Amino acid sequence: MGAADLKTSYTITDLAREFGITTRTIRFYEDHGLLAPSRRGRNRVYDKRDLVRLKLTLRGKRLGIPLTEIRELLDIYAAAEDESRQLSEFLATLRRRRELLEQQREDIEATLTEIRTFEAQCKRLLEQGGKPARPRARGKPSN
Numbered sequence: 690m691g692a693a694d695l696k697t698s699y700t701i702t703d704l705a706r707e708f709g710i711t712t713r714t715i716r717f718y719e720d721h722g723l724l725a726p727s728r729r730g731r732n733r734v735y736d737k738r739d740l741v742r743l744k745l746t747l748r749g750k751r752l753g754i755p756l757t758e759i760r761e762l763l764d765i766y767a768a769a770e771d772e773s774r775q776l777s778e779f780l781a782t783l784r785r786r787r788e789l790l791e792q793q794r795e796d797i798e799a800t801l802t803e804i805r806t807f808e809a810q811c812k813r814l815l816e817q818g819g820k821p822a823r824p825r826a827r828g829k830p831s832n
Contacts, residue, residue: 699735701726704743718746721756723763753790758782 696703705712718724719733723746726733735743742763749759762782766775 697737699740701733701735704735704740707740708743708747710747715743718743718756722760723756752783753786754782 699707701712701715704710704715715724719726724735724739724742726735726739728734745763745766746756746759749762750756754762762775762779765778766772
């Protein structure tokens with residue numbers, strides 16, 4: 690982290706600048722219960738806890754973890770007396786995400802194989818003048 694590490698409170702602009710995201714994104718995360726800034730008048734005031742939660746939220750999003758699961762992990766972290774429960778839940782979340790991605794990779798490979806097959810068929814047809822070989826109907830004389 691940069692200069693934000695030295696501060697004890699942050700504005701929404703500070704966090705947006707620090708993480709390279711928009712203030713709208715931060716408000717979106719607030720709406721989903723991931724951040725809970727205090728208020729000073731009309732201004733949002735974020736503390737170190739919010740900074741860490743935002744950092745973990747962005748990491749989770751990069752891994753493709755849904756916001757609901759990120760919030761559950763953050764809530765476990767906040768309530769945990771030790772880290773073992775959070776780590777176990779995080780491990781389970783990572784396993785599910787990995788399995789989903791592996792299945793998607795298999796599906797993509799199967800689709801690519803089909804595409805390669807069709808490409809090869811199209812190339813063969815083009816080499817044959819673009820006309821597919823059609824079987825002659827039985828019983829009809831050829832001209």
